[in-house]
Amino acid sequence: MDHIVTWITAFAFFFTLLLIYWRPKGLNEAIPATIGAMIVIFCGTVSMENLLDISSKVSGAALTIISTLIMALVLESVGVFHWVAAHISEKAKGSGIRLFCYTNLLCFFMTIFFNNDGSIIITTPILLLIVSRFQLKKHQKLPYLISGALIATASSAPIGVSNIVNLIALKIINMDLYMHTAMMFIPSMIGLLFLFGMLLVVFYKDIPKSLPPATMSIHYDRFSHPLKTTSAWKLNNINARQIKWVLVFVFLVRISIFIASYFEIPEVTVAIAGSVILLGWRWYYAKTKPYDVLLKAPWHILVFATGMYVVIYGLNNIGFSDYLIRQLSPYIGKDLFPSIFVMGSAVSILSNVFNNHPALMIGTMALTNLNVDPIMLKAAYLASIIGSDIGSLLLPIGTLATLLWMHILKKHHEKVSWADYMKITFVVIPPTVFVTLFVLYYWMMLFFI
Numbered sequence: 001m002d003h004i005v006t007w008i009t010a011f012a013f014f015f016t017l018l019l020i021y022w023r024p025k026g027l028n029e030a031i032p033a034t035i036g037a038m039i040v041i042f043c044g045t046v047s048m049e050n051l052l053d054i055s056s057k058v059s060g061a062a063l064t065i066i067s068t069l070i071m072a073l074v075l076e077s078v079g080v081f082h083w084v085a086a087h088i089s090e091k092a093k094g095s096g097i098r099l100f101c102y103t104n105l106l107c108f109f110m111t112i113f114f115n116n117d118g119s120i121i122i123t124t125p126i127l128l129l130i131v132s133r134f135q136l137k138k139h140q141k142l143p144y145l146i147s148g149a150l151i152a153t154a155s156s157a158p159i160g161v162s163n164i165v166n167l168i169a170l171k172i173i174n175m176d177l178y179m180h181t182a183m184m185f186i187p188s189m190i191g192l193l194f195l196f197g198m199l200l201v202v203f204y205k206d207i208p209k210s211l212p213p214a215t216m217s218i219h220y221d222r223f224s225h226p227l228k229t230t231s232a233w234k235l236n237n238i239n240a241r242q243i244k245w246v247l248v249f250v251f252l253v254r255i256s257i258f259i260a261s262y263f264e265i266p267e268v269t270v271a272i273a274g275s276v277i278l279l280g281w282r283w284y285y286a287k288t289k290p291y292d293v294l295l296k297a298p299w300h301i302l303v304f305a306t307g308m309y310v311v312i313y314g315l316n317n318i319g320f321s322d323y324l325i326r327q328l329s330p331y332i333g334k335d336l337f338p339s340i341f342v343m344g345s346a347v348s349i350l351s352n353v354f355n356n357h358p359a360l361m362i363g364t365m366a367l368t369n370l371n372v373d374p375i376m377l378k379a380a381y382l383a384s385i386i387g388s389d390i391g392s393l394l395l396p397i398g399t400l401a402t403l404l405w406m407h408i409l410k411k412h413h414e415k416v417s418w419a420d421y422m423k424i425t426f427v428v429i430p431p432t433v434f435v436t437l438f439v440l441y442y443w444m445m446l447f448f449i
Contacts, residue, residue, distance in 0.1 A: 005043050009314045012039040016311055017355060021397055023407070029400065030300035033307030040314035050317070054309050060268040061167035062302040064257075065115050067271035068161075069301075071250060072114045073293045074278045076122060078286060080243050085126045089133060096208035097200075100143060103127055104196055107148045111155035113250055115162045116389075116401045117298075119152040124408045134211045143203035145416060146424055147196075149405045150393055154195060157188035157389040157436075161257055161267060164305055165357045166385060169364040173381050177261035184382050187443045191390065191436030198428040242285075249278070312361040324366040332380050333372030336449065337441055343367075344383035344437045348391025356392035356399050360384060379444050383437055391433045394425050
C-alpha cells in the first residue's frame with residue numbers, strides 16, 4: 001500500500017509539472033497545481049495538520065505578492081509605465097547601447113518594486129513596443145528582449161519580497177526578510193552587475209550603435225495591457241509630477257515592508273495597506289472604482305502557491321527530502337565553502353529539471369532537516385536562492401516567469417526559440433551563478449562568521 005501511495009504522489013508531481021510546462025490552450029497554472037494537490041490529499045500523503053501548516057506559510061506570501069501586483073496594475077491603468085516607456089526612448093538619444101542600459105534598468109526596478117512575474121507581465125509589452133518603434137530587425141531585438149527577461153527574473157534575488165517562492169521559503173527556514181536582505185543584497189547585486197556585463201559583451205555586436213529614426217510615437221492605446229482604462233484618464237492627462245510622487249509612494253511602501261519585518265510586523269499588512277491607499281488615490285483622482293483592478297488581480301497565485309506546496313509537501317512525506325539530505329549531508333554544514341557551492345549548484349540543477357518553485361521548496365525542506373549550525377543553514381539557504389533565482393535561467397522551463405515571457409512573446413507574434421534563448425544563457429548563467437556564490441561566501445566570511 002505504501003508503495004502505491006508513493007507512486008501516486010510521484011505521478012501527481014510529474015503530472016502537475018507537465019501541465020504547467022505544456023499549458024494546453026493557455027491553461028492557468030493554478031489548475032494543474034490544484035489537480036495535483038487533490039490527488040496528493042486524497043491518497044493520504046498530506047494530512048490535515050500538514051494542510052494547516054501549509055496555509056500558514058503560503059497565505060501571507062501569496063497575499064503580499066498579489067498586493068504588490070495590484071499596485072502595479074493601478075500604475076499601469078493610469079499610464080505610468082507608458083510614460084516610462086516614452087521617457088526611456090527619449091533618454092536613449094539615438095544610442096542603442098544607452099537604450100540597452102535603460103531597458104535593463106527598467107526591468108531591474110520593476111522586479112525590485114513589485115516582483116518578477118509582475119515585471120515580466122508589464123515590461124515585456126513595453127520592450128516590444130520600444131523595439132517596434134525603432135523597427136529593429138530580429139537579431140537587433142533579441143538583446144533587449146532576452147536580457148530584459150533574464151534581468152527581470154534574476155533581480156528577485158536581492159530582496160526576498162520580489163518572488164513568492166522566496167517568501168514561502170523564508171517562512172519554512174524561519175528567517176526574516178530583514179536578515180535575508182542584509183546577507184543577500186550585496187552579493188546578489190554584484191552578481192546582477194556581472195550578469196549585465198556578460199549580456200552586454202555577448203550582445204554587443206547585435207545592439208545597434210545608432211538607432212534608426214522612430215517611426216511612431218508611444219501612445220497609451222497602442223499597449224496590450226490587462227486593464228481597460230477609462231477614457232477620462234489617458235496618458236496625456238497625467239503630469240510628470242504626479243507620476244513621480246506615485247513612484248515615491250511605491251518606494252516608501254517597499255521600504256516599509258523591510259522596516260515591518262525588522263519589528264516583526266507581518267509584511268502582508270504593509271503590502272495590503274499600500275495597495276488599498278493606491279486604489280483609493282486612483283478612485284479619488286480618476287473617479288474610477290477599484291473593481292477593474294480587483295477583478296484583474298492574479299488571485300490564482302494564492303491557489304497555485306497552495307496547490308504547488310501541497311504537492312511538494314507530499315513529495316517530502318514520501319521521502320524525497322530524506323534522499324536529498326543523504327546526498328547533501330556530507331557537504332552541508334561542515335564548512336562554509338562547500339555548503340554554499342553544493343547547495344547553490346544542486347538547486348540550480350533541480351530548478352532546470354523541475355522548475356524553481358518545487359526545487360527551492362524541496363531544497364529548503366531538506367535544509368530544515370539537517371542538524372547544522374544556524375549560520376551554515378542560512379548560508380546554504382541563500383545559496384539555494386541564487387540557484388533558484390539565477391541558476392534556474394539556464395533553460396526556459398526553469399522559472400514560471402520565463403515561461404510566461406515566452407507566452408507573451410508568442411501572443412505578440414514575436415518568436416524567440418529555445419535555441420535563441422539557450423545560446424545566450426549557456427554562456428552567461430553558469431559564470432554568473434559561480435561569481436554570485438563566490439561573493440556570497442566572502443560576504444558571509446567577512447561579516448557573519
